[in-house]
Amino acid sequence: MMFNRRLQSSEADLWLDLYEKSTERSLQNRDAARTYLNSPNAVTYVTMLDNTPIGGTCVMRDPTRLAMLLSAVAIDREHRDRLTYSLVKSSLPFFRTVAIRDVDALVCKEGHPSLGFPYGIEQEPWIHDVLLRAGFKDEQELTYAQVDLDESRQRGVGLSLKPLSHLEPGRELVWEVGRKTGLANSATWTSLHFAQDLGKLYAVTSGEHIIMLTSMHLLGSKMIVGPVVHDSRNVPVESAAAAILGDAADRGADEVVLTMVGEGQRDLLDAFRDLTGSMDTREVVLMRKLL
Known part of the structure; x- marks a missing residue:
């Protein structure tokens, strides 16, 4: 039985x-x-x-x-x-x-x-x-990607990722960007809430507004990065990628793993590839059951 x-x-x-x-x-x-x-x-x-x-x-x-x-x-x-x-x-x-x-x-x-x-x-x-x-x-389809850090290729952008204690201030940005990039799903939201529980949310702010948000978990020498959402009007995609790579290098990582890149974020993958010289990717299918 x-x-x-x-x-x-x-x-x-x-x-x-x-x-x-x-x-x-x-x-x-x-x-x-x-x-x-x-x-x-x-x-x-x-x-x-x-x-x-x-x-x-x-x-x-x-x-x-x-x-x-x-x-x-x-x-x-x-x-x-x-x-x-x-x-x-x-x-x-x-x-x-x-x-x-x-x-x-x-x-x-x-x-x-x-x-x-x-x-x-x-x-x-x-x-x-x-x-x-x-x-x-x-x-x-979403994309999972891995890149090795190569400090000689990183370009400073003046962006600083700071810890964010609660997801609520970034909710509007996640909704707005998620709908455009293919991240409007429950894997995105549960991942970010999990990062909040662990104290692993990071953001870039401009005044009172959050203009970039992601999660970053350092596991040994590997930096595990969750969904990346950014306001492209204020944060060019190259700057978003460089900010993550710079933060990972500063914290001793030698590899960055992007766990969830949306269909509309091919430019983000290109930016990471340009900054590191190489990238390994694999496709992940988002499936959905309507009740």
Whole structure:
């Protein structure tokens, strides 16, 4: 007999142990993962088969878009073909409500996700067909990119990224830029709220206005950068890229990972490539299920 059980916040380590056991991905930072799972918007399930845990999911509510994000799916390899569909379906709302209108998910087009949970919230390629069966549709493509820092190519721009304690002052900018660039999704909003919980939001301001916003997590020598939104009237794309590279270099990083670049941000990718000399990219599919 198989059933899903919703976990309490005190059971975060049970879910994390199951995640590491059931996927090819390792946890990047267990303390950060606990913070993610203990968010009041996080809903975690463990799937039991004959009283043995075989998998689990994490779904994050997105009150900004009135939606949800399927941010993690883990299931033992021997049960994937037979039980993943049931695991996913039983973790999602059955119908539309006032608070939840749709569910988003990110899926790698090929290869394994490069980052583990909680910084990497895209699913492995084999889950794509399962999500199609569950009612998801391909919405658009995002890009994941990695660049090596080369200080000889960085150009100073006079922009300074400062810590931002709360997302609210930047909300209008995220909405405005997100709609234009393909970042108006629940992966963007939940990522930024997670960064807020960890104290990893950074912004450039002009007077009382935020003109650039992103998240930056230093993990070893790797700087993990979340959605990048900037007011192109005040912050040229080259200046936005140089500000991130300069901050990463100042903090001892030798690699920058852009986890989520929208379809309308090809110029941002070009700017990073021009400033560093090379770039590795992979495509990620944003899928959406309307309720």
